[in-house]
Structures are given as C-alpha cells and as structure tokens.
Amino acid sequence: MNVVAVVAQMLVRLAGVILVILGLLFWTGNALNLVPLHIWTGFVLVLAFWVLAIGAGLAGLGAGRVLLAILWGVFVVYFGLTHGQILPGSAHWVIEVLHLAVGLVTVGLGERLGALIKAARSRGVQA
Numbered sequence: 001m002n003v004v005a006v007v008a009q010m011l012v013r014l015a016g017v018i019l020v021i022l023g024l025l026f027w028t029g030n031a032l033n034l035v036p037l038h039i040w041t042g043f044v045l046v047l048a049f050w051v052l053a054i055g056a057g058l059a060g061l062g063a064g065r066v067l068l069a070i071l072w073g074v075f076v077v078y079f080g081l082t083h084g085q086i087l088p089g090s091a092h093w094v095i096e097v098l099h100l101a102v103g104l105v106t107v108g109l110g111e112r113l114g115a116l117i118k119a120a121r122s123r124g125v126q127a
Contacts, residue, residue: 005055005117011048012110015041019103027096042080042103046073049106052113059120069113076106 022038025031053069056062083099086092 002055002117002121005052005114008048008051008055009110009114012045012052012107012114015045015048016103016107016110019045020100023100023103039080043077045103045106045110046076049073049076049110049113052110052117055117056113056120059117059124061116061120065113065116069109072106072109076102 018041019038022031022034022041026035026038050070050073053066053073056069057066079102080099083095086095
C-alpha cells in the first residue's frame with residue numbers, strides 16, 4: 001500500500017473519531033461553538049475518502065467502485081450540510097441518527113477501500 005493511501009486511510013480514521021466525539025458533544029448540547037470544526041473535519045473525511053477511491057482506481061479495482069465512492073462522498077457532503085433542515089421538530093433525532101450512520105458508513109467504506117488497495121498492491125508485487 002503506497003504512502004498516499006496509508007495517509008488517507010489514517011486521516012479517515014482520525015477524522016471519524018474527531019467527528020463522533022464532536023457529534024456526541026453536540027447531541028448533549030455542549031461545545032456548539034465547535035460546529036464549524038465539525039464541518040471542516042467532515043470535509044477532511046470526504047477528501048481523504050476520495051483519495052482512497054482514486055487510489056482504488058489506480059490499483060485496478062474498477063471504475064464502478066471509484067464512481068460509486070465519489071458519488072457517496074458528494075452525498076455525504078450534501079447531507080452533512082443540509083441535515084439540520086430536514087425533518088425539523090421533535091422527530092429531528094431520526095435525521096441525527098442517520099447523520100451519524102452516514103458518517104460511520106463512510107469511515108467503514110474508507111477502511112474497506114484501504115484494505116482492497118493493500119490487497120491489490122500485494123498481488124501486483126507478487127505477480
């Protein structure tokens with residue numbers, strides 16, 4: 001696995017942890033002044049995820065997988081920036097749970113892309 005993919009995967013992990021911690025603080029009504037940091041960290045997560053997607057393409061893992069990952073990243077950014085306006089009121093907690101789930105899925109997909117890149121590179125070296 002090349003250095004760029006390793007760094008991107010570590011950024012996905014780090015951003016994921018930071019985002020969950022900040023999200024839990026916000027859920028409890030604390031540290032609301034850190035919402036801009038949460039947003040920027042979300043951008044870092046998606047950018048690192050996209051780097052992994054491109055790395056997957058360069059490792060020969062298929063254009064479909066790359067395109068799907070790019071589109072997922074676009075959805076994550078859009079949903080992250082607009083989730084506060086969806087289903088306002090007492091049922092908004094449903095959207096907050098979905099927001100958390102989307103973030104966790106993104107981290108999981110980043111982990112999967114990293115593992116696939118590593119496996120593809122290992123096969124390429126052995127061939």
